[in-house]
Amino acid sequence: MTGTGEECSFTRGPSREHVSIGVTFAVSGVTALVGPSAAGLELVREGKPLASIIIPTEPLPVESCAARELQYHVELATGAELTILSEDQELPAGAHLYLGRCRGGDGGEG
Numbered sequence: 001m002t003g004t005g006e007e008c009s010f011t012r013g014p015s016r017e018h019v020s021i022g023v024t025f026a027v028s029g030v031t032a033l034v035g036p037s038a039a040g041l042e043l044v045r046e047g048k049p050l051a052s053i054i055i056p057t058e059p060l061p062v063e064s065c066a067a068r069e070l071q072y073h074v075e076l077a078t079g080a081e082l083t084i085l086s087e088d089q090e091l092p093a094g095a096h097l098y099l100g101r102c103r104g105g106d107g108g109e110g
Contacts, residue, residue: 041095042095043074043078043080043095044074044078044079044080044082047078047079048080049081050094050095051095051096051097052082052083052085052092052094052095052096053067053070053071053082053083053085053097053099054085054091054096054097054098054099054104055084055085055102056086056087056099056100056101056102056103057086059086060100060101062100063099063100066099066100067099070097070099071084082097087103087104
């Protein structure tokens with residue numbers, strides 16, 4: 001992966017391909033949660049963040065990496081840095097992009 005300057009590498013098996021697929025699935029969770037209304041979801045307005053990225057209380061490495069990648073690319077495109085928060089923290093007003101196995105989204109176990 002490129003972009004953040006931080007390599008998100010994990011020792012999960014003989015091939016890094018599995019990690020790339022995992023990041024794709026984690027980021028796909030955002031699309032699944034937001035669904036068809038994504039076109040109307042405002043993440044940034046006039047260079048100011050309007051959304052936060054929410055990760056599980058105990059994120060998998062791939063979930064943390066996906067959150068950093070999403071944060072990086074939104075900032076690269078808009079100049080605004082979305083905050084990454086754990087789902088057990090107090091969440092600010094605005095849109096929340098749940099990644100991975102969050103209880104607040106549809107991917108959790110609770």
